[in-house]
Amino acid sequence: MTMSVPLVEVEDLSVNFVTRESDVRAVNGVNFTMMPGEVMCMLGESGSGKSVTMRALMRLLPPKRSVIRGRIRIAGQDVQAMGDAALRRMRGGTVSMIFQEPMTAFDPVVRVGDQIAEVVAQHRGVSRREGRRRALDLFELVRIPSPERRLDAYPHELSGGLRQRAMIALALSCEPKLLLADEPTTALDATVQIQVLILLRKLQQELGMSVIFVTHDLGVAAEIADRVAIMYAGRVVETGSVRDVLKAPLHPYTSGLLASTVHDQPRDRELETIPGAPPDMRNLPPGCSFAPRCPQAAGDCQLAVPPPVSPSPGRVARCLRVAGAQPLMEFA
Amino acid sequence: MSFATSPIWPPADPRDRGGPQQPLLMVRGLQKHFAIRNGVLGRVAAHVRAVDGVSFTVHKGETLGIVGESGCGKSTLARLLMRLIVPDAGEQIFDGDAVGVQGGISVKDLRRQAQMVFQDSSSSLNPRMPVQGSVAFGPMAFGMPKADATALARELLTKVGLNPALFGGRYPHELSGGQKQRVNIARALALKPRMVILDEAVSALDKSVEAQVLNLLQVLKRELSLTYVFISHDLGVVRWISDRVMVMYLGEVVEIGPADALYAAPKHPYTQALLASRPSMDPDRRREEAPVSGDPPNPVNPPPGCRFHTRCPHAERVCSARAPVLGDAAAGAHLAACHIQNPASGHSLAGRPVLPALH
Numbered sequence: 001m002t003m004s005v006p007l008v009e010v011e012d013l014s015v016n017f018v019t020r021e022s023d024v025r026a027v028n029g030v031n032f033t034m035m036p037g038e039v040m041c042m043l044g045e046s047g048s049g050k051s052v053t054m055r056a057l058m059r060l061l062p063p064k065r066s067v068i069r070g071r072i073r074i075a076g077q078d079v080q081a082m083g084d085a086a087l088r089r090m091r092g093g094t095v096s097m098i099f100q101e102p103m104t105a106f107d108p109v110v111r112v113g114d115q116i117a118e119v120v121a122q123h124r125g126v127s128r129r130e131g132r133r134r135a136l137d138l139f140e141l142v143r144i145p146s147p148e149r150r151l152d153a154y155p156h157e158l159s160g161g162l163r164q165r166a167m168i169a170l171a172l173s174c175e176p177k178l179l180l181a182d183e184p185t186t187a188l189d190a191t192v193q194i195q196v197l198i199l200l201r202k203l204q205q206e207l208g209m210s211v212i213f214v215t216h217d218l219g220v221a222a223e224i225a226d227r228v229a230i231m232y233a234g235r236v237v238e239t240g241s242v243r244d245v246l247k248a249p250l251h252p253y254t255s256g257l258l259a260s261t262v263h264d265q266p267r268d269r270e271l272e273t274i275p276g277a278p279p280d281m282r283n284l285p286p287g288c289s290f291a292p293r294c295p296q297a298a299g300d301c302q303l304a305v306p307p308p309v310s311p312s313p314g315r316v317a318r319c320l321r322v323a324g325a326q327p328l329m330e331f332a
Numbered sequence: 333m334s335f336a337t338s339p340i341w342p343p344a345d346p347r348d349r350g351g352p353q354q355p356l357l358m359v360r361g362l363q364k365h366f367a368i369r370n371g372v373l374g375r376v377a378a379h380v381r382a383v384d385g386v387s388f389t390v391h392k393g394e395t396l397g398i399v400g401e402s403g404c405g406k407s408t409l410a411r412l413l414m415r416l417i418v419p420d421a422g423e424q425i426f427d428g429d430a431v432g433v434q435g436g437i438s439v440k441d442l443r444r445q446a447q448m449v450f451q452d453s454s455s456s457l458n459p460r461m462p463v464q465g466s467v468a469f470g471p472m473a474f475g476m477p478k479a480d481a482t483a484l485a486r487e488l489l490t491k492v493g494l495n496p497a498l499f500g501g502r503y504p505h506e507l508s509g510g511q512k513q514r515v516n517i518a519r520a521l522a523l524k525p526r527m528v529i530l531d532e533a534v535s536a537l538d539k540s541v542e543a544q545v546l547n548l549l550q551v552l553k554r555e556l557s558l559t560y561v562f563i564s565h566d567l568g569v570v571r572w573i574s575d576r577v578m579v580m581y582l583g584e585v586v587e588i589g590p591a592d593a594l595y596a597a598p599k600h601p602y603t604q605a606l607l608a609s610r611p612s613m614d615p616d617r618r619r620e621e622a623p624v625s626g627d628p629p630n631p632v633n634p635p636p637g638c639r640f641h642t643r644c645p646h647a648e649r650v651c652s653a654r655a656p657v658l659g660d661a662a663a664g665a666h667l668a669a670c671h672i673q674n675p676a677s678g679h680s681l682a683g684r685p686v687l688p689a690l691h
Contacts, residue, residue, distance in 0.1 A: 045538035045539065045540065046509075046538055145626075159627035159630075160402070160627060161626070161627040162627065189401035189402055189565070189627070189628060190401060190565065190567070190606055190609045190610065191401065191605055191606060191609045191622070191623065191624050191628070191643075192401075192627050193609065193611075194609040194610075194611070194619055194622045194623070195622040195625065197611070197619075198619065198620070198621070198622055201618075216538070216539065217611070218539075218613065219610065219611025219612070219613050220611055222611055222612060222613050222614060222615050222618070223611045223612065223615075223618050223619065225615070242615045243615050243616065246613070246614075246615065256540060257539060257540060260539055260540050260542070260543035261539050261543075261568075262542070262543065262546065262566070262568040262569045262571075262572050263568045263613055264568065264571070265572055267571070267572055267573075267591070267592075270547050270550070271543040271546055271547055271572070272543065273540065273543040273544045273547060274540035274543075275544075277508050277510060277511070277541060278508075278538070278540075
């Protein structure tokens, strides 16, 4: 059975951005594995390191200014060790990525159909004509109405929702095993966002690919994820199935995030908040990064970064206050 | 009328002219079309009908929430209310005085009484001025001595939860997004306004910080008896903060009503679709079908008749033939510009009290 081999293995990944004045510790020891066909949401606020982790998987970070440590394996290959040719084959082939703003991902002066045809021709070694035929199939796959006509459109001629669908078509053009989606629905209108989420869910099921979906929106995670990883200050503080984490969070940060998300709370009462602000990534506090804002923090929280603990199968949190927790040797 | 005894309306405000019953703001038929020019001669090729005949009232001490998708005209409306852009047509009456006309209230005076907070907290602060200076700038421009204005700025920074000794001398780049937005709120309050227009003021903030700023806004509103116009695309936030909610679509008001009534039983199919498009927050009750398909049409050439008819599940011939009217937005009424709400419209569902469920 192929399902038993993980598609993605990330071990102790850390990313520092080094400049003359400062050393920003964007990612500080992230571990996760993903099985084929799984949808994982990385949830976190701005600056929590979720997009940087995504970019590290594709090796899209600026090589001169970023120091990457740890091990990343995708489909059995070591991403850190890849040469230029292997990297080119992986990007768009095994792994592809969609972004928040499709306008910046497309070339504004080339028709969208030609851009997709070019990618297919490049990766598959087929003719442009064949690539264009494939582009039409893809436009039908992502349910773009009158696809024939839309292939000849320039990116600016498409509405926001269609542009995002076209970017999904581009990303799927070489049947990737892993799709990285970095806030792909955040810039969309509410009535369009739900359409794109439902489309992505259906495509994921039809094509059986794995998806890592980066979002700051708990509602989006509830709609699409099998598993969630909650990130705070460059660390995964909690993972588990979306059901478990949203219904019974373990980490105080996850609980705080759930409580402070405005969703049908009574109007005559104050909203629950997490006091303070996320830490400065140039100067992280010792120990648990959430301790300065945590209602349950005690002296021991500041001594060392809490080790991952697993109180029940499939669930992991990095918090000393999680009851009945067994220290974990290996991060699941 | 004895508004002096009302606990919400301190008689201390000498600027209150009409008493609590008179709306603080009345807008009738407000319209703004932007011309699209092209060619070497710059001829007008088309108009973006950003705000197209919008009427509503804002009562004293209430929060009116305005929701809608991008391009529905909500931000243009906010700028029109502050006269940052000049309307093509329509009138705006602030506490009984017409704005910008002979015998009414001047735009300068309007801006003393109404202030605005924008979405982008960085670009609305001067990067080369300590934030305390930014807060004091408005009062100084209106003639307050520098020492008094600085004292006021420090008091306001305390009010919005920033220690002036620590933050007053800092520059905007030394503050986080939430702290900058607190400074913007302090600056908006520096002229002691009666109305504050918040245009996506919390949308760019992280969730944990957003809740803090929303709580702050509610406290300030109570303490300073403010009136808010709160513009957002976030339906959850608007519900929590608003007394009444107005829904816009392609430059028009499609529905207005008390927040609870509008969320519990929307009268316009667009409002219904917008509410049903919210993610469920429950992985066991995921949405299987999108409530409506397609994107909002381009406001350059809005569809004839009801502008929502191209996406509406209940559209009939009457919907593309005639534009439905909202009716007179009397105090507190729950109204929708939809033929289904008008028994005489000829729509087959007309007069039904409750809209059929979507999917």
